[in-house]
Amino acid sequence: xxxxxxxxRYKIIEKRQSxxxxxxxxxxxxxxxxxxxxxxxxxxxxxxxxxxxxxxxxQLPKDRFSAERLKGVDSTLKIQPAKLEDSAxxxxxxxxxxxxxxxxxxxxxxx
Amino acid sequence: xxxxxQLDSQVPVFEEAPVxxxxxxxSSVSVYLxxxxxxxxxxxxxxxxxxxxxxxxxxxxxxxxxxxKSQTSFHLRKPSVxxxxxxxxxxxxxxxxxxxxxxxxxxxxxxxxP
Numbered sequence: 001x002x003x004x005x006x007x008x009r010y011k012i013i014e015k016r017q018s019x020x021x022x023x024x025x026x027x028x029x030x031x032x033x034x035x036x037x038x039x040x041x042x043x044x045x046x047x048x049x050x051x052x053x054x055x056x057x058x059q060l061p062k063d064r065f066s067a068e069r070l071k072g073v074d075s076t077l078k079i080q081p082a083k084l085e086d087s088a089x090x091x092x093x094x095x096x097x098x099x100x101x102x103x104x105x106x107x108x109x110x111x
Numbered sequence: 112x113x114x115x116x117q118l119d120s121q122v123p124v125f126e127e128a129p130v131x132x133x134x135x136x137x138s139s140v141s142v143y144l145x146x147x148x149x150x151x152x153x154x155x156x157x158x159x160x161x162x163x164x165x166x167x168x169x170x171x172x173x174x175x176x177x178x179x180k181s182q183t184s185f186h187l188r189k190p191s192v193x194x195x196x197x198x199x200x201x202x203x204x205x206x207x208x209x210x211x212x213x214x215x216x217x218x219x220x221x222x223x224x225p
Binding site for chain 2: 004006033040041042043044045048056091093098099100101102103104105107
């Protein structure tokens with residue numbers, strides 16, 4: 001069974017630029033999550049989708065972050081404009097029931 | 112709301128020695144508990160989970176954890192560590208409800224000394 005796919009694996013941008021990350025969940029998993037993991041900390045949930053609807057986006061900085069899952073399968077997370085403090089690993093996960101399965105993450109560096 | 116406390120940010124241990132990584136949780140409702148491992152530059156991989164039933168849970172790579180409801184703990188143990196166990200370990204909790212969000216601890220970095 002293929003795991004959660006993410007791209008790109010690494011991205012370096014300058015502050016005020018925009019960036020987008022892509023995630024393809026495990027086939028059949030209805031729930032998709034985006035997390036931000038800052039160095040030395042545990043993952044923090046940014047947004048949770050159930051199929052193509054948003055379940056929880058309470059910790060998503062909506063002035064600069066957006067996410068969509070239009071067809072209920074893959075998803076994109078966008079940051080526009082990026083700030084220095086957005087440097088982190090962005091993890092995508094998917095689940096069928098209670099267990100979440102994570103992708104390899106996208107490591108973002110904002111200069 | 113749920114919360115997770117990992118009491119040690121770093122744990123050094125000699126190769127082939129036993130190790131215990133501590134995790135305590137707080138919740139007013141029944142929960143599911145998880146341990147994830149993160150190797151350098153990789154995503155999180157599920158080690159084991161407690162959903163119900165036996166309080167001693169066995170996972171991959173020789174790890175096990177014991178759910179203790181009275182002490183609200185879910186400590187992770189391995190009887191003999193290997194250099195390949197060097198990684199960050201995260202304890203996590205979610206309410207006993209499908210697709211509810213998971214709350215992660217801050218992680219414990221396991222250093223294996225030769």
